[in-house]
Amino acid sequence: MPSKLTKPPSTAEAADLYFxxxxxxxxIAQLSGNRFQRVMPFGLTxxxxxxxxxxxxxxxxxxxMRLAAAFQVTKGTMTNTLQKLEAKGFIRVDPDATDARSKRIFLTPSGRSAREAALKALEPELAQxxxxxxxxxxxxxxxxxERLRIWLDTNR
Incomplete structure (x- = not known):
């Protein structure tokens, strides 16, 4: 689709455009997330x-903590997600080898299989x-x- 811009936008026009x-x-994220959520296996959110x-x-x-930062959620929200995945057997939580106060998160073979099953469940949605x-x-x-995502990620 050709650009509608014929001259550089004013600050207000640029703000409206980016908004x-x-x-x-x-x-799009909300609509696609809802579609994907309907087909997730194993009760995955x-x-x-x-x-x-x-x-x-x-x-x-x-x-x-690093996962919470990457997903931009609170530590409590991430802890809740991790506990649910651990209860399903999809991750294991190990003590950090260098910092006894910290934990490390590892996928189990079941977790990798669950991710693959979820991708497979998405195929009919994506095929449309x-x-x-x-x-x-x-x-x-x-x-x-991708360029926009990288800029946003770099400039959090």
Whole structure:
């Protein structure tokens, strides 16, 4: 889609533009999260799936505090999510080898399998997209969204 901007926007116009951008991203996140939540196996919540996915993508062995910071949630919220995943057998919580006051979080083989089962459960939802949202368009906008995510992550 061609840009509607013909000249640099004023500060107020730029603020309106970015507000609209983040509003759309927020609505998309809510709608997609609700769709995904409906098909999650094992009673997984999106928060629990996101944590399993995070550990597969970036490695495990993180502390609860570091995970809370990465997900931008309170330590209490992260502790609750971790307790539920541990009760399901999807993670194990080990003492930190260098700091007895701290813990480290590790995925279990069941946790990795649960993440894979969740991805498999998402396939029918994702298979509906190409008819209305062509893969070429997704491939075109993905680098821009990644650039925005990286900037936001770096500038927390």
């Amino acid at each position: 609209s951008l983040f509003l759309e991203i927020g609505i 999106m928060a629990q799936f996101s944590l399993l996915n995070h550990c597969v993508r970036l490695g495990d062995g993180w502390t609860p 997209l190409p008819a209305a949202f062509p893969p070429a368009l997704a491939a075109e906008i993905l680098p821009t969204l």
